[in-house]
Structures are given as structure tokens and as C-alpha cells.
Amino acid sequence: MRMALHWPGVWATGASHVHLDVTDRAQRAEAVAKASAPSGGLDILVNNAGIVNFGSIEEYSYEQWDHIINVNLNGVFNGIKAAIPALKASGNVSVVNISSIAGIRGYEALPGYTASKFGVTGLTKSAALDLAHYGIRVNSVHPGAVLTPMTEGLALTTSHVALNRVGRPEEIAELVLYLSGPESSFVTGAQFVIDGGETAGLAHHPVVGPED
Numbered sequence: 001m002r003m004a005l006h007w008p009g010v011w012a013t014g015a016s017h018v019h020l021d022v023t024d025r026a027q028r029a030e031a032v033a034k035a036s037a038p039s040g041g042l043d044i045l046v047n048n049a050g051i052v053n054f055g056s057i058e059e060y061s062y063e064q065w066d067h068i069i070n071v072n073l074n075g076v077f078n079g080i081k082a083a084i085p086a087l088k089a090s091g092n093v094s095v096v097n098i099s100s101i102a103g104i105r106g107y108e109a110l111p112g113y114t115a116s117k118f119g120v121t122g123l124t125k126s127a128a129l130d131l132a133h134y135g136i137r138v139n140s141v142h143p144g145a146v147l148t149p150m151t152e153g154l155a156l157t158t159s160h161v162a163l164n165r166v167g168r169p170e171e172i173a174e175l176v177l178y179l180s181g182p183e184s185s186f187v188t189g190a191q192f193v194i195d196g197g198e199t200a201g202l203a204h205h206p207v208v209g210p211e212d
Helices: 025-036 062-090 111-134 169-180
Strands: 005-007 010-013 016-019 044-047 093-098 136-143 191-194
Touching: 016 025, 025 062, 044 062, 044 169, 062 093, 062 111, 062 136, 093 111, 093 169, 111 136, 136 169, 169 191
Parallel strands: 005 044, 044 093, 093 136, 136 191
Antiparallel strands: 005 010, 010 016
């Protein structure tokens, strides 16, 4: 399978990779050209680059907003736009956008992150409808708290998570692999939540206690 995986700032094809700034559209185009050159097409695109910053909207700066929207949302748009010609040349291909459970519900003191991830959710659905007639599937993955360099050093509370733990990167990768392969050939425009039950409801916090 011809394959180009875009993890944070890296496009890989076989044993080679191209480092890039996801906000730079010229670098995007160059990376697509290099990734698709051996076969003339591109089968898989994973948009996974992301950052997080914090602050109440009252104190949140314009610079914080512009930076996170540019990376988390514009970066996904840039990736899809740059890859469309190569994806069309392959046909029956998959785009996987990494959103977040912050792309389906709000979080205190995360206005930019939440807005950017909701944007990825909406962009995924719109792109899925626009590109379906080319055989290009587009889906989004919505992880909860996962042990990654981005979350390193953060106090990740799990008492409200049904499975009472954080996720592992390889668990997210397995879901991405499913969405990238033929097993998900009838899946597009969908949201896949992988959060240990965090968004299912109030885990470990019963609304009504036992009777005396």
C-alpha cells in the first residue's frame, strides 16, 4: 500500500521522512510531492500535529488564539488541501484527522484548544462529503487524555474516567490503523471517540447514593 503518514511535523513514506511546519503551505506541497513521487499517489493521510495552551477566555491573548488555530485547525486544512490531487490519483483512500474529546464538548480554560478541535470535527464532516465521490474517506479520532510529550508534566486526573486511567499512544494508533485500512471501507464522516469512557457520563460519581 502506498502510504504517507503525517504525525507531528513528519510525513513518512517507507523508510524516508520529510520534516515540515504544518502551517507553511509551501512546505506542505513539497512534502506531498516527495511522499507521492515513488508511486504517483497517496493512500493514507493522518493529520496529527497539535498543540495546547491554557487560560480563561477573559485572559486568553490574541496571540495564543492565533497560534493554536493556525496549528490545530489551519494545519489540518492545509494538509487536506495539499494532498487532494495525490489522493485523487490513488482512489479508495483514507484521511484521518486527530481531533479530541475537546472537539465534542467544552472545557474550562481551554478556549482555543476546544475551538480548534471542534473545527477539526466540522472540517472532517464537510471534507468527507466533498471528497466521497473520489473514493476518499475522511474521519476524525477523538482521544481523551493520552500519555504523550504534549501532556507530559500535566496533572491528568482520571477519577472521572470509567476505566480510571489515561490512554496509551499505541491504543490510538490501532484505531488510526483501522480507519486507514480496508476494514473501514464503508466509514466516512464519522467521529471515533477513544477516551476510556470519559464522555460516557459521570463515572465513579453516583448522583444518588445508597439508602441508609
